[in-house]
Amino acid sequence: MSAEEKVRTLLDEAGTSYASEAGIKLADKPSPLYRLVVLAVLLSTRIKADIAVDAARELAQWSSPQKMFDATWQQRVDALGRAHYRRYDESTATALGRGAELIIDRYHGDLRKLRSKADGDPEEVRRLLMDLPRLGPVGADIFCREAQLVWPELRPYFDSKALSGAKKLGLPTDPDKLADLVEGHDLARLAAALVRTTLDRDVAAAVR
Structure with missing residues (x-):
């Protein structure tokens, strides 16, 4: 063959x-890009990918950093619990709230501004992503792997x-x-x- x-x-x-599996119709727009970041955070932990994808679907109700920030910590924990994302539910709920706050403060809730700040440099995109809580090298790779669909400068x-x-x-x-x-x-x-x-x-x- x-x-x-x-x-x-x-x-x-x-x-x-993985974005499609999580119900994210990826586009260069604030909401799907933010949902992809959330998915990358969830996939970063030592937990089965299908559980992380289910958790991303549960969290889809908070489709912007502002909505995620406005949700209570307990609401986030409960949503993760419904997807059986239980080993890391409390720490992840905290990380998602802090991450949403950072995206609001630094990028006015729009990850396209992170892209602009990186100025076409994939390594800089990756470095800036890793400023987000719980989004280390693995999570940054996941985001970039998926985002290359809509951010051609990341390809391949x-x-x-x-x-x-x-x-x-x-x-x-x-x-x-x-x-x-x-x-x-x-x-x-x-x-x-x-x-x-x-x-x-x-x-x-x-x-x-």
Whole structure:
């Protein structure tokens, strides 16, 4: 099977982005970008991805930093609990409130201003994201992996988990060569599918 055929099969099997799975219709607009940050925070902890995605859906009622900040800590805890996001519910509820406050204070609630501040530099985007509570290197990678759909300057963005999946499938592990296998608008889907390959042996088996 050629690399192109493997990628086509992979996208058919596991090519739903994590944002799409969480019900986020990603666009370069304040609300979906903020919801993506929330999802990245939730996926950063040592908890199953499907639980994190369910938690993001529960938190969708607070679709802006201001709404998240205005919600009570207990409301946030309860929403996380409904998604069974229980090991980290209290600390995450605190982090989400503090993160919302930072985005309001620094970017007037609009993460496009973070993008402008980074001035086209993917590493600066990543560094600025890591100022947010509970959003370390892993969370920043998750955000950038997904946001490359709407922020082309991030392309191609394949973090270590995605590249591990590529290696598992015998695909190129050089980001530029990997990117050559799909159109630009499919890079985020490919990155998500490769992460699933790393995390789920059944995905790799299906592709092979």
